[in-house]
Amino acid sequence: MIRLGIIGTGRIAKRFVYDAWQGLDVEIVGVYNPHMESAEKFCAENHVKAAYSDWNLFIHAIEAVYVASPLGTHAEYAKKALEAGIHVLCEKPMVVSGAQAEELFALADEQQCVLMEGIKTAYSPGYKKLRELLEEKPIGEIRDVEACFTKLVKPGLREWTHLEDCGSMTELGSYGCFAVLSILGEDYVESHHVSLRNENGVDIFTKVFFSYHSYATGLVKSGIGVKSEGELLISGTKGYILVKAPWWMPKCIEVHFEDANKTQKYTCEYVGNGLQYELEHFVKRIKGTQMASGVTKEQSIKIAYIMEEFLRQEKDYRIVRK
Known part of the structure; x- marks a missing residue:
């Protein structure tokens, strides 16, 4: 039984606890928050054994950790844990600096530890x-991948107001970026984005465009103030594959051809919030019974670079806007 701790006491940590019971060889032994009152409240509400505000006590009680704290703290907590x-297992986006991502994976290799980004869809x-x-290539050669993930967030919540870890791209863009990179590869030629922003300059709807030489294109749409159809569309030379909304919780896959009578449909299991899938993968990797599939190291690093470039341009925009 792997002793697992949680860093952070927000919404995603609560969903993680809810999903973690499902027959996995893991025990959640405690939660860490530098504010003890928050940690104790989380434990009482979610039936977690122990609350910690002392880092050393927490780290000595666990073998593995799920980092579910605010984005700006991911790098520090992941590094301290690996050391x-x-x-x-770190919530997405793991970090928003390519150099930090490379550093963390190098440290994980040095320490012979598993470092995994929790984009639940991948697992x-x-x-x-x-x-x-x-892999069967039913739609021929893939020429375009479009992934959309939007949700309406009430103004005033963190995603809408916190300039350091807010907005649609950092909140939701990892999913779409993963889909494009995992299907088309990490070697795109260029990318650029356009955003719609609220009164604070925070992106509430962003499109990121990718080009792969002359053979393929990708599009990622993320929104917290604009609602759209949350589907994944993969277009090929012989047909297209549609993963119906919500594609990031994939339950229905359709393969379409020019002849509509040849459409193929597949239904897939998806239980709860889906976080147990990434946790199961994480546990198996720790035990050495699972290869490093899902979100690969290369994809995590590339996503970090994408986020870094996006945030650099957003920072420049906000400076000009002032």
């Missing part, structure tokens, strides 16, 4: 089925 020989049965279908 202590603790395996790390779900539906996405695994999609990967199997793509």
